[in-house]
Amino acid sequence: MASYQVSSQHRSTAPDREPSSGVGIKILALFLGIAVGVLAIVAVVLVQTADSARDEAKVAAGTTDQSAHSDAETSAVSLPLESFAGKTGENATELAAAHAATNAALPPVSAGDLAKVHMTMKDLVVEIAPGVKYNTWAFDGHGAPGPVVHVREGQMVEMTLTNGGAIPHSIDFHAARIAPNVAFRDVAPGESFTFRFRASDPGVFMYHCGTKPVLAHIANGMYGAIVVDPATPLPKVDRQYVLVASEWYLNGDGVSEPASLSVEKARAMQPDWTTFNGYANQYVTHPLISKPGETVRFYVVAAGPTLDTDFHVVGTIFNRAWVNGDMTQFQQGVQTVGVPAGGGAVFDVKIDEPGLYPFVSHAFAHVDLGQVGLLKVGNP
Numbered sequence: 039m040a041s042y043q044v045s046s047q048h049r050s051t052a053p054d055r056e057p058s059s060g061v062g063i064k065i066l067a068l069f070l071g072i073a074v075g076v077l078a079i080v081a082v083v084l085v086q087t088a089d090s091a092r093d094e095a096k097v098a099a100g101t102t103d104q105s106a107h108s109d110a111e112t113s114a115v116s117l118p119l120e121s122f123a124g125k126t127g128e129n130a131t132e133l134a135a136a137h138a139a140t141n142a143a144l145p146p147v148s149a150g151d152l153a154k155v156h157m158t159m160k161d162l163v164v165e166i167a168p169g170v171k172y173n174t175w176a177f178d179g180h181g182a183p184g185p186v187v188h189v190r191e192g193q194m195v196e197m198t199l200t201n202g203g204a205i206p207h208s209i210d211f212h213a214a215r216i217a218p219n220v221a222f223r224d225v226a227p228g229e230s231f232t233f234r235f236r237a238s239d240p241g242v243f244m245y246h247c248g249t250k251p252v253l254a255h256i257a258n259g260m261y262g263a264i265v266v267d268p269a270t271p272l273p274k275v276d277r278q279y280v281l282v283a284s285e286w287y288l289n290g291d292g293v294s295e296p297a298s299l300s301v302e303k304a305r306a307m308q309p310d311w312t313t314f315n316g317y318a319n320q321y322v323t324h325p326l327i328s329k330p331g332e333t334v335r336f337y338v339v340a341a342g343p344t345l346d347t348d349f350h351v352v353g354t355i356f357n358r359a360w361v362n363g364d365m366t367q368f369q370q371g372v373q374t375v376g377v378p379a380g381g382g383a384v385f386d387v388k389i390d391e392p393g394l395y396p397f398v399s400h401a402f403a404h405v406d407l408g409q410v411g412l413l414k415v416g417n418p
């Protein structure tokens with residue numbers, strides 16, 4: 039009954055609505071007209087904004103000449119960035135064998151209450167893959183990563199930075215709680231600067247140059263790891279290794295002459311090489327070692343500059359994983375842990391069976407580009 043009344047009411051009001059719906063159509067048409075006008079203005083503004091953004095990008099890339107402009111206008115597509123992935127010197131196997139692998143063993147902790155650290159920055163050519171040379175900005179005279187700093191929770195760290203390079207640099211410790219504008223300030227070439235911070239938080243942290251553009255300073259090798267042992271010691275292990283993951287963006291293959299940074303590739307996140315401790319596949323050629331039944335601890339930092347590392351050891355499962363370097367708790371029985379760019383994590387594996395156990399970033403493009411090594415357990 040109620041529904042009938044409603045429908046009859048609708049029917050009775052229908053004739054009254056006809057004149058007003060005619061007015062409605064006119065108003066609708068008016069609104070549509072205004073909307074079309076507004077859309078046209080927005081479209082013009084967007085095109086102009088895109089044009090000016092493109093021009094700014096060209097200024098940044100140094101390609102402001104008129105021909106480049108008109109090419110871009112007509113093609114409306116950007117050229118692919120040339121990859122030098124996998125391009126090594128000719129005798130790659132011999133070169134890889136001859137390369138002395140970066141010592142991954144965790145250095146001893148500094149004694150006393152004050153840990154003094156001195157780094158002298160230098161511009162130098164290093165090898166990042168067999169026969170592939172790169173112009174780095176190095177923290178301490180031997181390329182990327184910089185030296186591992188190992189301290190105890192509560193210890194005072196006194197950092198002295200001497201800039202032996204050609205441009206200003208700085209050092210940003212993720213392990214510090216400190217005013218960055220003071221402590222992480224730029225140090226001019228030829229100058230030294232000292233600051234102190236208390237290592238109040240245990241874990242494994244990244245350090246890096248924080249001078250602008252930070253992308254370029256990190257991509258050129260200015261990064262490293264600091265390990266802060268907890269006041270309450272972690273479970274005892276047999277071996278401890280530090281792995282700093284990073285990626286390299288090359289403007290040439292680095293074989294005939296040293297490559298430098300390709301800012302375009304770094305921005306596009308298209309690395310040519312990805313590495314543990316700065317050199318592609320170095321621990322495949324020169325494996326890290328342990329004995330059956332031993333527990334091995336890995337301190338992993340993902341330096342980037344941009345890409346994360348999905349840490350995984352093939353053939354085993356993490357007995358303990360201090361995810362994100364949170365040393366107050368660990369996860370057990372986990373397979374792969376993401377280490378974000380600018381982050382760190384700690385992993386324990388106990389392996390009983392002799393064999394070759396690859397450690398990788400399980401984002402497998404990274405393995406292809408060189409972020410893989412072997413843990414050799416016993417003499418398989």
Ligand SMILES: [Cu+2]
Binds near residue numbers: 208247248
């Ligand atoms: Cu720098």
